Amino acid sequence: MSDTDLKLVAEKRTQFGKGAARKIRRDHKIPAVMYGHGAEPVHITLPGHDTMMALKTANALLTIVIDGDEQMALAKDVQRDPIKPVIEHVDLVIVRKGEKVTVDVPVHLEGEAAPETVVTLDAQTLQLEVEATHIPENLVVSVEGLEAGTQIKASEVELPRGAALVVDEETLVVNITQQISxxxxxxxxxxxxxxxxxxxxxxxxxxxxxxxxxxxxxxxxxxxxxxxx
Known part of the structure; x- marks a missing residue:
């Protein structure tokens, strides 16, 4: 997804409450609030489809445009309908260029381990401290040809430049065991x-x-x- 796809034009909200939120969602929009860096919380309305597409990417860095002014933000909390594929509300936290943020980054496995082995992904995500403008989409871990008994810990996962582990370095990420008959x-x-x-x-x-x-x-x-x- 390109940077232009992550630019969302928002509108300021003046009405609040469940009734107002339901009306916003009926108009295929999403109620949201944006805060951080000591600024007063700003209640806004986001475009429904564009926001859903943008938030399919983990830790997507969004550019929120309000009255022509642009502000970078990360989705801190996304409330989804338990049944329908609908976002009910979004909390956005303001970030600045060069600022470091703490995020949970998904771990992605690639390759095939040795025959008759079972590969278990013990840590679905790893918490990192990274620059807000350089958040990786995922962390790739190769299990190609690895034998039973192999364990990969957080300290052995290759991180992008400038990123630092927040979790314990001894955290088990991948465990490869012998397949049982x-x-x-x-x-x-x-x-x-x-x-x-x-x-x-x-x-x-x-x-x-x-x-x-x-x-x-x-x-x-x-x-x-x-x-x-």
């Missing part, structure tokens, strides 16, 4: 059930088989009785 999985499950005192119930197939055998035996018995009569 179905027999081993069944054995572990049986052992766990035994330790917990759980008795396995017969499977449906086994029960059906027994019912079928019982039915056949009953039928044979009836035939024998008829022959004797």
């Amino acid at each position: 179905q027999d081993e999985l069944d054995a572990e499950l049986a052992e766990a059930e035994e330790e917990a005192g759980i008795e396995r119930e017969e499977s449906d197939e086994a029960a059906e088989g027994e019912n079928a055998e019982s039915g056949e035996a009953a039928a044979e018995g009836e035939k024998a009785e008829s022959a004797e009569a």
